[in-house]
Amino acid sequence: MTDHLRLGVNIDHVATVRNARGAGYPDPVRAALVAAAAGADGITAHLREDRRHITDDDIARLSAELTVPLNLEMAATDEMLAIALRHRPHAACIVPEKREEITTEGGLDAAGLHNRLAPLVGELKAAHIRVSLFIEPDARQIEAAIRLGAPVVELHTGRYAELDGAPRADELRRLADAAALAAKNGIEVHAGHGLTYDNVGPIAAIPQVRELNIGHFLVGEALFVGFDGAVRQMRDAMDAARG
Numbered sequence: 001m002t003d004h005l006r007l008g009v010n011i012d013h014v015a016t017v018r019n020a021r022g023a024g025y026p027d028p029v030r031a032a033l034v035a036a037a038a039g040a041d042g043i044t045a046h047l048r049e050d051r052r053h054i055t056d057d058d059i060a061r062l063s064a065e066l067t068v069p070l071n072l073e074m075a076a077t078d079e080m081l082a083i084a085l086r087h088r089p090h091a092a093c094i095v096p097e098k099r100e101e102i103t104t105e106g107g108l109d110a111a112g113l114h115n116r117l118a119p120l121v122g123e124l125k126a127a128h129i130r131v132s133l134f135i136e137p138d139a140r141q142i143e144a145a146i147r148l149g150a151p152v153v154e155l156h157t158g159r160y161a162e163l164d165g166a167p168r169a170d171e172l173r174r175l176a177d178a179a180a181l182a183a184k185n186g187i188e189v190h191a192g193h194g195l196t197y198d199n200v201g202p203i204a205a206i207p208q209v210r211e212l213n214i215g216h217f218l219v220g221e222a223l224f225v226g227f228d229g230a231v232r233q234m235r236d237a238m239d240a241a242r243g
């Protein structure tokens, strides 16, 4: 097993800025190509039910133009399954989605949604799309992912990112324990949400974590140092933490 920690760059919020004015710029596909050239190992995009940022056309263009793997974040719906099967991205990450939320709040209830998720996971796997489930760092959810046959889980780091001091240390321990439990059961571990240069280190240092997906902070930081510079600096922060 290689120790390279992959960086998936999420470009959703390049599209948020574009859509704020209904203009054709900034182009998320251009950002994806810049990120790949700067060292991103993959590109992540969330096609939301309300198309508030990434659009169907963005997914079509990313599928055609990217030279690094595309990770499609999607809700567990028949519409999104059909889109995934049409474009066949390298990976699909199933996320919970609520229309009124600002961002993906909390992980997927893989345990409670077993019957809804089982056929979806099966169809994606049959199409050779690597399936991951975006879950809280919680043993019950990992056991549900095992029952579903998910090859990958992405652990939600949102709570960790919001906390400070002892509560953050507790949440980091939950993430590390969840990563160890998943890996022990043969599940590849990813993590993401709310990660920045300042808080990425302890997550990157969890040995079982193979990939981080990071977006919002990088798009903001790009205003000051460019998207290329922001991706490179995140890569350096991850590598430094990994030792």
Ligand code: PXP
Pocket: 010, 012, 046, 073, 093, 095, 103, 104, 134, 154, 191, 192, 193, 194, 195, 213, 214, 215, 216, 217
């Ligand atoms: N991973 C998943 C599954 C997500 O839904 C998101 C947010 O779209 C991210 C990672 C990236 O989070 P952020 O934009 O806060 O870096």
